[in-house]
Amino acid sequence: MWCSRMALRRLQRITPLNVTGVLTSNVRREMSSLPRVYVTRQIPPEGLKTLRESGQVQCQLWDSDDVPVPRQELLQRVKGVDALLCVLTEKIDAELLDAAGPNLKVLSTMSVGFDHLSLEELKKRGIRVGYTPDVLTDSVAELTVALLLTTSRRLVEATHEAKTGGWGTWRTLWLCGYELANSTVGIFGLGRIGVAIAERLAPFKVKKFIYTDVAPRPELASLINAEYVSFDEMAKRSDFLAVCCALTPETKEICNKDLFSKMKNTSIFINTSRGGVVNQDDLYEALSTGQIAGAGLDVTVPEPLPTNHPLFTLKNCVILPHIASASFTTRNAMSVLAANNLLLGLRGEPMIKELKL
Numbered sequence: 308m309w310c311s312r313m314a315l316r317r318l319q320r321i322t323p324l325n326v327t328g329v330l331t332s333n334v335r336r337e338m339s340s341l342p343r344v345y346v347t348r349q350i351p352p353e354g355l356k357t358l359r360e361s362g363q364v365q366c367q368l369w370d371s372d373d374v375p376v377p378r379q380e381l382l383q384r385v386k387g388v389d390a391l392l393c394v395l396t397e398k399i400d401a402e403l404l405d406a407a408g409p410n411l412k413v414l415s416t417m418s419v420g421f422d423h424l425s426l427e428e429l430k431k432r433g434i435r436v437g438y439t440p441d442v443l444t445d446s447v448a449e450l451t452v453a454l455l456l457t458t459s460r461r462l463v464e465a466t467h468e469a470k471t472g473g474w475g476t477w478r479t480l481w482l483c484g485y486e487l488a489n490s491t492v493g494i495f496g497l498g499r500i501g502v503a504i505a506e507r508l509a510p511f512k513v514k515k516f517i518y519t520d521v522a523p524r525p526e527l528a529s530l531i532n533a534e535y536v537s538f539d540e541m542a543k544r545s546d547f548l549a550v551c552c553a554l555t556p557e558t559k560e561i562c563n564k565d566l567f568s569k570m571k572n573t574s575i576f577i578n579t580s581r582g583g584v585v586n587q588d589d590l591y592e593a594l595s596t597g598q599i600a601g602a603g604l605d606v607t608v609p610e611p612l613p614t615n616h617p618l619f620t621l622k623n624c625v626i627l628p629h630i631a632s633a634s635f636t637t638r639n640a641m642s643v644l645a646a647n648n649l650l651l652g653l654r655g656e657p658m659i660k661e662l663k664l
């Protein structure tokens with residue numbers, strides 16, 4: 308049902324529900340004039356509360372966090388809405404925008420990544436777009452460090468051995484991995500998250516941070532004393548390579564055999580950005596032939612990665628189910644930011660975080 312609890316409460320104060328609990332026609336009229344919002348997922352409670360208590364919109368929600376809204380259902384539900392709040396599993400393309408129709412003025416995604424949005428189509432239709440950077444930086448950086456250490460110090464293999472009887476006598480080279488002390492860490496795509504990762508890795512006595520990007524980013528680089536290098540040099544020099552770039556046509560499968568063949572066979576590759584930046588066949592080859600020492604992936608193509616995927620057979624590949632921003636604090640903050648971006652956009656005001664189209 309289309310409703311806004313706050314609007315309802317506000318209206319109840321002015322025009323109470325009649326005794327049978329049926330909305331009086333005034334209430335119904337006032338509520339139905341509010342902008343319509345479709346929320347494509349059961350987002351964390353703080354975000355929903357922000358929308359509902361704004362009194363500014365009537366919301367409809369795909370009320371599940373376990374299953375994404377089926378495409379056909381989504382195409383039906385968006386018809387005539389004024390704003391859409393989505394997550395990264397929904398492809399926002401021409402088909403969907405056409406289904407929504409000309410009322411749609413605002414799209415707010417509860418994600419920092421926006422590769423699921425067709426920006427060109429949104430721009431063509433004059434739809435404003437909000438997203439959720441910054442609030443997830445700490446959580447993503449923390450998880451990246453955890454994944455890096457898990458991969459380089461072989462923690463998944465180690466717990467498996469301990470649990471399954473592989474733990475024999477103490478052995479001199481058994482389960483040896485690679486340490487951060489005195490290492491060179493490469494960051495591919497230096498933004499807020501790359502800096503936050505480096506800040507957390509520095510106390511592990513990293514010797515040098517290097518990075519590559521479309522152009523040098525001196526202000527950010529100075530925060531972590533990082534040197535700008537070419538893509539090839541980053542491949543050759545990195546003991547640990549953390550991918551933090553956005554997925555764009557330019558970065559699609561940029562981490563391929565060309566990159567892996569230049570890396571040291573003692574290097575660890577970490578990706579917490581988007582699976583699409585990696586050619587997974589080439590990564591499998593590099594890992595299974597010892598071209599590189601290990602990989603930690605929080606993102607894959609597709610998601611979920613089928614359990615029979617060859618990468619799951621490798622001991623030197625740690626795969627997580629896209630959880631980099633998954634802390635209660637962060638996901639709630641993302642939902643509130645997404646809700647506020649949407650409300651501000653509908654009011655025609657600057658959003659807190661708006662994509663420049």
Ligand SMILES: O=C(O)[C@H](O)CO
Nearest residue numbers: 395417418419420632
């Ligand atoms: O784009 C994002 O926001 C992350 O991948 C999920 O939090």
